[in-house]
Amino acid sequence: MTSTEEQQMLSxxxxxxxxxxxxxxxxxxxxxxxxxxxxxxxGQLVNIAHKR
Known part of the structure; x- marks a missing residue:
């Protein structure tokens, strides 16, 4: 592997x-x-359940 190829791989x-x-x-x-x-x-479900 050339140094250019190594540099491209690192990049x-x-x-x-x-x-x-x-x-x-x-x-x-x-x-x-x-x-x-x-x-x-x-929390909304709990509020709905408490209203019933």
Whole structure:
């Protein structure tokens, strides 16, 4: 493997790593948002149940 090919491979791996980090951050944020939505929906169900 030439040094140019090694450099291209390292650049590709760095880009892949950055993309994975961005995806993990997105998944973490979406999971947090889903948890908040679940808690809100549960609270609404509890309120409805108490009104009956």
């Amino acid at each position: 590709s791996l760095t880009e892949i790593s950055q993309n994975i980090k961005a995806l993990l951050a997105l998944i973490k944020d979406l999971t947090r948002q889903q948890g908040e939505a679940d808690e809100k929906a549960y």
